[in-house]
Amino acid sequence: MRKQLETIIPGGTRRIFHFASDVLTHNPTGTDPTPEQWAKIADVIQEKNHIPFFDVAYQGFASGSLDEDATSVRLFAERGMEFFVAQSYSKNLGLYAERIGAINVVCSSADAATRVRSQLKRICSAYVLESTGSWGEDCGKCRLVFHSEANWHVLIRWPNKAQQSDNMTNKWHVYITKDGRISLAGLSTAKCEYLADAIINSYHSALLYWETPIEL
Template sequence: MSKLCFFVQYLPIEGLAAFNKATAELLFGADNPVIKQGRVATLQSLSGTGSLRLAAAFIQRYFPEAKVLISSPTWGNHKNIFNDARVPWSEYRYYDPKTVGLDFEGMIADIQAAPDGSFVLLHGCAHNPTGIDPTPEQWEKIADVIQEKKHMPFFDVAYQGFASGSLDEDASSVRLFVERGLEVFVAQSYSKNLGLYAERIGAINVVCSAPEVANRVKSQLKRLARPMYSNPPIHGARIVANVVGDPVMFGEWKQEMEEMAGRIKNVRQKLYDSLSAKDKSGKDWSFILRQIGMFSYTGLNKTQSDNMTDKWHIYMTKDGRISLAGLSLAKCEYLADAIIDSFHNIS
């Protein structure tokens, strides 16, 4: 009896079925044809990192000549993951320090110049670390080039619902590519939007051209997952399935995400207002409002960031990134004073 109790706690390699169904429907929309036609291979994995790593192993085994294109800059662990999987990668231009915005022309040129059939790693929403996302019109152009070059779009979706406050809006970039009929890789994480960091809950989804292809892809993903971590954890998966599956809890969750995203937007507005009022140089600080999500690139260099810490006791990364999730409205004016001092008085 004790042995039976021990073994029944294991999930199958692909994870909790109710979780996989819920997570794919959240990402693509429950009425999406790819869901109804059974063209999505979904495996529960170890949050976003584990999902990316599993996909990287899949690329290394079945696309041995392919290269992955990664934005410059990107989340620090992306390069580690593909290095560990022995998948070659290169960077495409993304951040323009002159405008503190998107280097869209550079991005398109680099994706265009990549060998046909490359994998292009894209941030679905709330680009980490810059907070700079393409506009809907720019996403259309990115999809055009990827389709023309026969590249494989590979989305990292770590903030669905946590960026704009809308699950659907934050998945719109992924859904655009799916609507184009492209095969797509998508890694998901529930660390931020449901606060399940310690539970390591996420999924890898592969949208395929046909149901039989999805079945084969899922089978091979399971073969890769088995020696890597055997099977995923159960408790966080049940939380996701229960929250999404219960209309009352689902509504509460969506409301909480709207409130959290709204609070960060309010902080952005207050910081922008403070900078605009205090800075007499005429500098345009509107990039703060155009960015989205938890993080903001301020445009400060390493020396200026050091001044923020040494003089103002504001701790930030050396590339000028700040976390707005940890900023209160009451501290916006102090932060604005520090940014203005560092920007204008430190070279």
């Protein structure tokens, strides 16, 4: 990677990194630079005037500390370099359906920051003004308000994942998304059997509902 930064990639190029501190939380594969290696990477990027873009999707999962996992990014900030940091809170906060995240840009001057802020506002407006999870709930409420008589039962002929998810949450206090996704990073060995019981119970809780004939 260092050789590519030095000789192959043109100067002034944006470069994407998955980051952490001693252990890199990359997905699905990657390398694990040490703090010393990060310093050498920063040397090359600074010399070649590259603009790094850090993809921060798993902060806290590498060392268990949010602060320690920011070591590599903080190194670039301390050197006064310009870079982007895209943060997602889907994994470390379990907010999969709420589109929660942030884009942070470290600029070389107040004037540059003002111009970048202006452009980011234009780009992100389409994203921050809607939430996919809330959108689904709102559609259900609108149907009740307008007393829709349309028959949508054909859309629920497949297994009712939402009913299973509700059972997992309300009865077993296992918090997953409506479509059944779960963060295994938060699962300890001691809780594996409990989770298995919750999944089995939730599966059977919706089984009778699935087998009920649907009127079209």
